[in-house]
Amino acid sequence: MLRPQPDDVSVPPGAPAQLYPLGDAAVVVQFGEGISPVTHAAIQAFGAHLAQHPFTGLRECVPAFTTLTVYYDPWLVSDGGRHPPYETVAATLRKMLAAAGAPAVAAEADLVEIPVCYGDAFGPDLEFVAHHAGLSAAEVIARHAAPEYLVHMIGFAPGFPYLGGLDARLATPRLAQPRPLVPAGTVGIAGPQTGIYSLPTPGGWQLIGRTPLRLFDAAWAAPSRLRAGQRLRFVPISAAEYARTQQHEP
Amino acid sequence: MPAPSSMSLSILHPGLLTTVQDLGRPGYQHAGVVVGGALDAGALRVANLLVGNADGAAGLEITLRGPHLRFDAGTLLALTGADLSPTLDGQPVKMNRPTWAPASAVLAFGAPRAGCRAYLAVAGGIAVAPVLGSRATYLRAGLGGWHGRALQAGDLLPVGQPLPTGQRIAAELAESRVTITQASWTPGRQLCPVPRPSPIIRAVRGPEYGQFAAASQRAFWDEPFAITAAADRMGYRLQGPALRRLTDAELLSSAVTHGTVQVPAGGQPIVLLADRQTTGGYPRLAQVITADFGALAQAAPGQALRFQEVSLVEAQALYLAQERALRALPGAIRLQLARP
Numbered sequence: 247m248l249r250p251q252p253d254d255v256s257v258p259p260g261a262p263a264q265l266y267p268l269g270d271a272a273v274v275v276q277f278g279e280g281i282s283p284v285t286h287a288a289i290q291a292f293g294a295h296l297a298q299h300p301f302t303g304l305r306e307c308v309p310a311f312t313t314l315t316v317y318y319d320p321w322l323v324s325d326g327g328r329h330p331p332y333e334t335v336a337a338t339l340r341k342m343l344a345a346a347g348a349p350a351v352a353a354e355a356d357l358v359e360i361p362v363c364y365g366d367a368f369g370p371d372l373e374f375v376a377h378h379a380g381l382s383a384a385e386v387i388a389r390h391a392a393p394e395y396l397v398h399m400i401g402f403a404p405g406f407p408y409l410g411g412l413d414a415r416l417a418t419p420r421l422a423q424p425r426p427l428v429p430a431g432t433v434g435i436a437g438p439q440t441g442i443y444s445l446p447t448p449g450g451w452q453l454i455g456r457t458p459l460r461l462f463d464a465a466w467a468a469p470s471r472l473r474a475g476q477r478l479r480f481v482p483i484s485a486a487e488y489a490r491t492q493q494h495e496p
Numbered sequence: 497m498p499a500p501s502s503m504s505l506s507i508l509h510p511g512l513l514t515t516v517q518d519l520g521r522p523g524y525q526h527a528g529v530v531v532g533g534a535l536d537a538g539a540l541r542v543a544n545l546l547v548g549n550a551d552g553a554a555g556l557e558i559t560l561r562g563p564h565l566r567f568d569a570g571t572l573l574a575l576t577g578a579d580l581s582p583t584l585d586g587q588p589v590k591m592n593r594p595t596w597a598p599a600s601a602v603l604a605f606g607a608p609r610a611g612c613r614a615y616l617a618v619a620g621g622i623a624v625a626p627v628l629g630s631r632a633t634y635l636r637a638g639l640g641g642w643h644g645r646a647l648q649a650g651d652l653l654p655v656g657q658p659l660p661t662g663q664r665i666a667a668e669l670a671e672s673r674v675t676i677t678q679a680s681w682t683p684g685r686q687l688c689p690v691p692r693p694s695p696i697i698r699a700v701r702g703p704e705y706g707q708f709a710a711a712s713q714r715a716f717w718d719e720p721f722a723i724t725a726a727a728d729r730m731g732y733r734l735q736g737p738a739l740r741r742l743t744d745a746e747l748l749s750s751a752v753t754h755g756t757v758q759v760p761a762g763g764q765p766i767v768l769l770a771d772r773q774t775t776g777g778y779p780r781l782a783q784v785i786t787a788d789f790g791a792l793a794q795a796a797p798g799q800a801l802r803f804q805e806v807s808l809v810e811a812q813a814l815y816l817a818q819e820r821a822l823r824a825l826p827g828a829i830r831l832q833l834a835r836p
Contacts, residue, residue, distance in 0.1 A: 272753060308751045310751060417746070
């Protein structure tokens with residue numbers, strides 16, 4: 247799955263990562279400019295490297311499409327104020343990046359199927375997305391259910407998967423004002439991304455359908471159904487199938 | 497579950513929004529689980545130290561209209577953050593000092609006098625079961641705290657065993673153990689600031705600052721922004737001059753954190769708080785400095801905020817100064833206890 251593709255030439259593997267601060271307790275390590283399996287692999291590899299070789303004061307790492315954000319404790323990394331915190335962390339990360347080398351190619355990940363009932367009340371923005379793309383609603387559904395997506399990361403909310411591989415024709419801008427509440431299971435599009443709301447939260451994505459599956463439950467041993475690196479496919483279902491599946495969900 | 501002999505705290509009336517909070521659950525953001533925890537972490541840490549707890553013990557975060565609660569056994573407590581007119585058995589109690597509440601005493605609150613969020617620490621801490629390493633309540637996921645939700649009337653919260661320092665503070669305060677007693681000492685203003693309405697909030701530039709029009713950059717630092725009614729533990733939606741980005745290119749979602757100021761296409765900024773999401777796709781105009789998270793948490797809907805730009809070097813110097821003051825507090829408390 248994680249093979250370089252022709253359109254990845256602008257983000258060559260091994261290109262120097264950029265570092266910049268996110269406030270006074272985090273640094274962003276940027277590995278590329280666009281969604282790409284190569285960039286994804288580099289982020290996964292550097293995250294794994296940091297997990298195996300944590301520096302004093304490392305709090306945690308948050309992977310995203312093109313970035314790994316490294317949270318740190320400014321008191322601990324500066325040894326109680328003896329060194330400048332940001333410069334100390336940035337120097338440590340630059341050293342690690344230089345030493346880490348090219349990421350290993352990941353093994354073929356398992357494929358997860360997510361049933362989705364598209365349109366109507368479950369997907370109030372399906373018509374808008376269709377209009378924006380110059381397609382019919384049925385064509386939007388077909389194009390959304392066709393690809394094998396890559397779970398780039400879990401973020402925004404517990405268990406919320408960000409997926410790479412959306413048909414470029416379906417890319418649609420976010421809403422100007424987020425909705426105050428999007429129901430759990432709702433499938434949305436934001437720019438070139440698609441994802442699934444795992445919990446009822448505010449949200450600004452264009453909503454096109456809903457899955458009856460639960461994506462997050464604090465009582466599960468692994469509380470997130472999905473994890474970064476998995477492959478995923480959407481399977482269109484009817485409202486009746488949605489209701490049947492939902493009955494069997496916890 | 498607590499042993500039958502353990503101390504507890506009965507909720508008689510929940511107030512507007514009262515939750516169990518500690519310093520949050522770092523380490524699970526890769527699964528989309530936010531750090532969360534007390535919005536004014538400094539205030540919770542001070543409250544904990546005043547009752548001899550580790551600074552990260554769980555306490556209660558009390559929002560604007562406070563609860564009524566009863567201590568089923570004699571309890572050492574401290575209140576920090578917002579002054580919501582606290583009383584014990586009807587008698588006004590002072591903020592920011594160790595306080596002995598005899599068995600069956602009722603803590604209640606009145607009109608908010610300053611600030612938005614008060615913190616109650618009790619010696620031994622609120623002993624709910626940790627979830628993913630933390631007792632913090634994450635309301636949106638129904639996770640942690642007391643059954644993942646805000647407190648309700650009838651809840652009976654377990655209280656842990658006080659540490660030796662807490663026992664010593666209690667012993668010095670409450671010789672008779674039956675009267676309400678407050679310590680004569682309190683930490684300085686640096687650790688216990690009186691929350692001010694319409695505060696100035698210091699911030700550094702965010703990663704996408706340069707994508708905003710120069711006039712919008714100036715407006716962000718120069719103009720006031722009102723906190724709208726859409727304000728909760730996740731963030732505040734602000735109302736002010738519309739902030740214009742020079743490009744309408746969609747961003748790829750990346751990390752956002754407590755204090756991130758993001759601007760949707762509508763141009764009205766949102767400042768994220770502890771129960772924010774882990775990642776987001778709106779441009780990050782600015783980032784509130786950690787040293788001002790307390791002032792931000794104490795600002796209520798309807799108030800105005802002003803943002804003031806500081807450099808990253810200044811922000812980290814302020815962080816370290818605040819941390820140094822907090823880390824000096826346990827020693828100062830030990831000195832108080834050593835006085836003849």
